[in-house]
Amino acid sequence: MIRLTLSQMRRSVGRLAAAGVAILIGTAFVAVTLVAGNVVTRTTYDSIAAQYTGADLVVRGVPMADAELDAVRGTAGVASADEQLLSFQQLEHGGRTIYQGVLAEPTDPAVLPLEVVAGALPEASGEIALPADVAERLDAAAGDTITLVRNVVDDPDEGTYREVRERLAVTGTLDDPYGAYSMMGGAAVAPAADVTAWEADLSAPGDVPSEPSTVLVTLDDPADLEDARTAIAAAVTNSAASTGADAAGLDVVTPTEHAETVANEMTGGDNVIFTTFVLVFAAVALLVAALVIANTFQVLVAQRTRTLALLRCVGADKAQLRRSVLVEAAILGFVSSVAGLVVGAGLAQVALAVGRGMDLGVPLPASISVTPAVVLVPIAVGTLVTLVAAFAPARAATRVAPLAALRPSDAPTAARGAGRVRLVLSLLVAVAGFGLLGAGVVLSTAGGEPSLGLMVGVAGGVLSFVGVLVSTVFWLPGVVALAGRLVGASGPTARLAAANTLRNPRRTAATSTALLIGVTLVGMMSTGAASARVTMDAELDGRYPVDVMVSTDLAGSPEDAQPVPAGLTGTVEDVAGVATVTEIASTTAQVAPEGAGAGEATDLPVRGLDPATAGEVMRSTEMVAPLAAGTVVVPEELSEDYGIGDGQTVTLTGPDGALEATAAVTDLADDGLLVVPDDLAAIDAAAATTRLWVGLDDPRDAASVVPDIQDVVADTEAPADVTGAAVERAGFQQVIDTVLAIVVGLLGVAVVIALIGVANTLSLSVIERRRESATLRAIGLSKGQLRGMLAIEGVLIALVGAVLGVLLGLVYGWSGAAAALGWAGEPVIAVPWRDVLLMLAVAAVAGLVASVVPARTAARTSPVEALATE
Structure with a gap:
């Protein structure tokens, strides 16, 4: 056999x-x-x-003094260990000024997340490599010299600083291929000794680091990672213990x-x-x-x-x-x-x-x-x-x-009817599934547990779809018959084609179901993508409420900052792609929370924002909604760091007086507190504008607009930092759009497979109706009419499956978007009309194409040969 x-x-x-x-x-x-x-x-x-x-291990969670760093480097199996140190410095060249993050060059270049575009990395003190766009903005290339302007502690007791200007040689330009430092416009690289010295000059003699450090470790080839991890943790802990430092937060991870x-x-x-x-x-x-x-x-x-x-x-x-x-x-x-x-x-x-x-x-x-x-x-x-x-x-x-x-082999009769038990069970499963699908949407959008709502929704979608698929043999032939009656008015060929789809309801249902599955999934993803895109836009608006920020209080200390230069606001407004600019005045105040659990009084930046104009520049005002006279908006991170609770009374003391306000804690991303302009004037009547909040016409254009803003800011005398949260937002949108496009493309494969099934069904139909087709030819049906009959049959099967798939796809897409994104707010329902029409058109054309080979086979068969008894 x-x-x-x-x-x-x-x-x-x-x-x-x-x-x-x-x-x-x-x-x-x-x-x-x-x-x-x-x-x-x-x-x-x-x-x-x-x-x-490039790092094998990352040591983090505790401040790393020289002793701890040497302990890591001295651990057996460690090839290199470098603190990831980033220093923000003012760079000048050709009349332009840029405030740029400068990364300490590691011992092993493999752990540097930047790539050299031209030139080379620094090799000696007094050298620097710049991000390619920064070098272009400064009109500097490898071999040129730029000026570094930095502050050095002058009198630690008085807290005064003096300005130092140094000349740095540009050795090359860099690219940040994976966006490791995209929020700050990339990072320059300078020798580690220089960056360490710059940071040390900002501290008083004898000061020890208080912020947790990050150390990147590479290992020798034979070294065992787990052994090295254990040894490093022990070495740092012992070193910290010998100096009385706390290593409780130490973490050594890959x-x-x-x-x-x-x-x-x-x-x-x-x-x-x-x-x-x-x-x-x-x-x-x-x-x-x-x-x-x-x-x-x-x-x-x-x-x-x-x-x-x-x-x-x-x-x-x-x-x-x-x-x-x-x-x-x-x-x-x-x-x-x-x-x-x-x-x-x-x-x-x-x-x-x-x-x-x-x-x-x-x-x-x-x-x-x-x-x-x-x-x-x-x-x-x-x-x-x-x-x-x-x-x-x-x-x-x-x-x-x-x-x-x-x-002789006669054409087979229609398949036996399906059992009533199967009908009842499939309907029960479908009804229960749609019920669970609705419950998942309710759970996700009603303020419950989003993950639970999503899981219930997924289970409901699967159950309902299974119920629909199992029951297709009962109702799908009827739908095809109805569609056949609609096209039957065009002539006898169309009526024959419609009748042929009912010759074997099971096979017609199976073939149309194959296409229905593919189109349903494509329709679901297209609809879900359209709805998710609108809903996620609202979520991104909340996460990145301000597209671009221009800041002169570079160290977060408004009292040491130069005011935003006169005329800069208008200049930024004139940049193509900028919609609006709002000036933010700032001061430094002593913040003293009151009541149980309150933190100690501390100096924090306080900024003034008019709630009436916030909506002009912010994409979402939810985080500043509580802002009003007598209220201070506290970012959640500052609330946790300084013990300021929501609803707590806070006293703000500035140069011109004190203000008692009620704290409103929100998830605003800022390093200062927000009050209305009148309250800011009550504590500092001379508070200067140190920040500009910039809104763009379209955040998706951030990658091209932000560099233009950096160009005009670089032409001013005062050092200013331009951070573009919209750039990261645009990156998120690009990733979402790319992933959704890939998903829809993959599901399109299922449609292609289903169309092969349409061709197979028509081929089997030709085999079963061989004698019937011969009879039709014998009584006058032309080859063209026979081909037309099979073409109409193929289009009917394909279109019915596609239309039903689109309808189911809309239901599942809307429900899925609501269940998956209910946590982000009110889900927005959207219909991707272009995708819907495209799917229907593709199904119709594909059904027509699928009929070509079977139709040629039927037309080539001689009527006499087909009617002959073998």
Whole structure:
């Protein structure tokens, strides 16, 4: 039987190719999905840990004096250990001034997250490498000399500083490929000794570091990471103990562990939803492929009816015939799955190379990770799905009567009606699923637990979709019949095509269902993406309420800052892409909270903001909504650091008086407190404008507008820092749009597989109606009309599946967006009309194209030959 099976496969290679393509696409989809999951994880971790690039271990959590740093360097197995030190300095050249972060150059360049564009890194004191855009803004290149303007403690007792000007030689320009320092416009690099000295000059003699340090450690090749981790922790703890320092917060982690911690904080410590989300795509592709494979084997069994019957006549039993079909399926599944794995891995590598070339702003790896799961899962699943899909046709092969080989093969009758039990169960599952879907939306949007609402919503979506799919055999043929009656008015050919779709309701339902699955998922993601994009825009507005900030209080001390130069506000307003600019006056006040649990009095920046004009420059005013006379808005971070509780009475004492106000704690991202302008004037009547809040016309243009703002600011005499939160926001939007585009593209693969099923169904229809088609030809139906009949049939099956898929996709997309993003506020419902119309158009055209080959086969058959009795 094996030889016979192989012989039959050689004779049916054309028909098997269709099923093989479906399996290949499905398993390639699985491989791409698994690879994509690995890439997404690696990319996410690499983005979070971009500042730790190249380090084997990161030592953090405690201040690191020279003794502790030497202890790390002296640990066995440590190749290098460098403190990640960033110093903000004023740079001047050609009449322009820029305030720039300067990173201490590490001993090992591998831990530097910046790349040299031109020139080289500094090698000696008095040298500096600049970000490429900063060098361009200063009109400086490698070999030029720029001026560093910095402050040095003059009188520690009086707290006064003197200005020092130094000349630095530019050695090269740098790029920040992964956005490690994007919020500050990149980072310059100078020798570690210089940066350390600059920072030391800002402190009084004898001062010890109080802020936690970050030390990047690289290990020797033979060194064991865990042994080195333990030894470093012990060395730092012992060194701190010998000097009386506190090492309780010491943490020694790998960059990946750091990224995992941050990612868990972002996802609530649960990555199950993400994993499930990724694997759903593979399951969808394989489910659609299974339906196509089942239809393909039905075609094969129908073609071999006489052959199978003759085999029964010569002694083959049912088990042998069943094994023959299953062996054929196993061989086809294995070969196609291997091919799918190769194609999928190749496509993933090509996509990775293209993505790296497009400079998406995320640290994409150079090559895919081929893990055992990536190799074994697609092959095993592809082969298993093929066997399962072929099981029903294999059973059909065993029911072929031996006498069938001796009589003409009439067209089969319509399939038996489905059972009432199946109808009732499928309806119950669908109703229960839609109920859970609604409950998930309510749980997520009603202020409950978002993760619980999402899980309930996902469970409801899966259940309802299963119920809909199982019940399609009962109602889908009726929908096709209704659509057929609508097109039947165009002539007898259309009426025949509509009638043909009902000849085998089960197969028509299965084929249309395959397309329905793909279109539903594409529609769901398109609708969810449109709704999520609008909803996430609102969330990003809250996270980044001010697009760009120009600041002259560079160290966060308004009393030491120069006022914003006269005319700068108007100059920034004139920059193309800038919508509005608001001036923020600042002072320094002693803040003394009152009541139980209050922190000690401390000096903090206090800024004035008019609530009436906040909405003109802020994208979300929610964080400053409590701002009013007698109220001080306290950023949550300052509230925790200085013991200022929400609703607590706070006394602000400035140069001109004291103000008693009520604290309102919000998640505003700022290093100072906010009051209304009149309250600011009560404590400091001469408070100067030290910040400009800048709103852009479109935050997506931040990457081009922010450099223009930096250019005009660099032309002023006063040093000013330009930070563009909108740049990071635009990066988030780009990543979201890119991921959604990839997801929709992957789901489009399921539609392609489903369209192969449409072609297979029409092919089987041609085989079953061979004598009928011959009769129609004999009584006057032309070849063109016969082809037209099959074309209408293909378009009907494709369009019905597509329309129903679009409707279901809208429901699931809206519900999914509401359940997933309910935590971000009121979800916005959006309809992606362009995508909807495109899906319907593609389905109609594809249904027409799928009918071409079967129609040619039907038209080539001679009426006399088809009617002849063999």
